[in-house]
Amino acid sequence: xxxxxxxxxxLVVHEGDTVTLNCSYEVTNFRSLLWYKxxxxxxxxxxxxxxSGIEKKSGRLSSILDxxxxxxxxxxxxxxxxxxxxxxxAVEATGANSKLTFGKGITLSVRP
Amino acid sequence: GxxxxxxxxxxxxxxxxSVKIECRSLDFQATTMFWYRQFPKQSLMLMATSNxxxxxxxxxxxxxxxxxINHASLTLSTLTVTSAHPEDSSFYICSATSRGGRxxxxxxxxxxxxxx
Numbered sequence: 001x002x003x004x005x006x007x008x009x010x011l012v013v014h015e016g017d018t019v020t021l022n023c024s025y026e027v028t029n030f031r032s033l034l035w036y037k038x039x040x041x042x043x044x045x046x047x048x049x050x051x052s053g054i055e056k057k058s059g060r061l062s063s064i065l066d067x068x069x070x071x072x073x074x075x076x077x078x079x080x081x082x083x084x085x086x087x088x089x090a091v092e093a094t095g096a097n098s099k100l101t102f103g104k105g106i107t108l109s110v111r112p
Numbered sequence: 113g114x115x116x117x118x119x120x121x122x123x124x125x126x127x128x129x130s131v132k133i134e135c136r137s138l139d140f141q142a143t144t145m146f147w148y149r150q151f152p153k154q155s156l157m158l159m160a161t162s163n164x165x166x167x168x169x170x171x172x173x174x175x176x177x178x179x180x181i182n183h184a185s186l187t188l189s190t191l192t193v194t195s196a197h198p199e200d201s202s203f204y205i206c207s208a209t210s211r212g213g214r215x216x217x218x219x220x221x222x223x224x225x226x227x228x
Contacts, residue, residue, distance in 0.1 A: 034216075042205045042219040043156070088155065099146070100207075100217060102155040 002027040004103035006089050012109045017079050021106045023089030024071040033065055033072050036088040038105065043088055046074070079110045114140045116208045118220035125196055126228055132192045133223045135206030141186035142208035146217060147179075150203040162189050196227040 003026045013019055025033065032050045036043035047056045049065035049072060056063050060079075065072045076083055086107050090100040115138040125131050135145055144163050148156040160176075162168040162183035170176045180192040189208075193200055203224055207217040 036219075042222040045216060045218070048216060090156075099158055099161060100156075101158075104155045 002091060002093060002101040004089055004091055004101050006087075006103035006106050008106060009104065010107040010109070012111065013079055014111050015080055017110075018075065018077045019079060019108060021074040021076075021087050021089075021108070022071065023073070023103055025089075025091045025101075025103075026070065027091045027093050027101065029094040030067070030091065031094045032092045034090045034092065034100065035063055035072070035074050036090065038086040038088055046087075076108075079108075081110050081112055084108055084110045114138075114208070114210075114218040116142075116206065116218045116220040118204075118206055118223050120223060121221060122224045122226075124226045124228065127197055128195055130192055130194045131196055131225060132190055133204055133206075133225075135189045135191070135208065135220050137187045137208040137218070140208075140210050142189070142210060143186065144209050145183055145189040146207045146209075147181060147189075147191050148205045148207070150205060150222075156205060159191075193225065196225070198227045201225055201227045 005024050007022045032048050034048050035046040047063045052067040060077045063074045086105040088105045090102045092100050117136045119134045146161050147159045149159050150156045158171050159174045160168045160170045160181050162181050164183050164186050168181035183189040203222050205222040206220045209217045
């Protein structure tokens with residue numbers, strides 16, 4: 001059974017801090033790992049990672065995948081209160097229908 | 113990015129009634145749609161996968177007779193919660209993808225179902 005474990009489960013930081021969110025996984029027939037940000041409604045897509053060692057960047061967010069050690073990290077630099085959300089990691093397996101298996105999410109609270 | 117809508121965004125119903133939730137892909141053809149359920153402080157749990165024009169594939173433990181899924185067109189899938197009970201109260205989210213599921217999944221805004 002595919003499995004995704006995220007850590008820590010929750011995190012409280014102050015504005016301007018840098019945070020690192022972790023995601024480890026076990027999946028048969030890995031295709032990709034995805035990061036989502038979930039505020040009050042449905043998740044919004046952040047990154048899709050398929051190859052090891054290639055950093056994906058979007059503004060203050062960046063993410064990298066290690067397919068040998070089966071984990072990914074999501075970094076957020078110079079955090080802002082608007083970064084407060086649940087960050088979900090999901091893995092996608094190959095197959096006719098690419099199902100996503102989600103981790104439980106990391107609740108990030110950024111205090112002013 | 114691609115846009116997926118859900119309707120209604122919030123529904124309150126009495127126990128025993130049925131509720132239909134619609135999921136639409138607005139600017140692309142969704143060959144595959146996924147239905148998830150999320151309980152408070154829990155992650156998204158996949159309920160079923162539906163491909164246009166064929167029967168949905170349900171995850172283990174999800175009752176297909178209770179959660180009826182219809183994916184009648186390339187832009188619309190519906191989830192009907194039949195004979196809803198309070199324990200069915202949850203946040204239901206759909207996602208849609210093209211190219212037979214090999215593309216990125218785009219999520220709808222979700223539907224909050226409360227069964228009294």
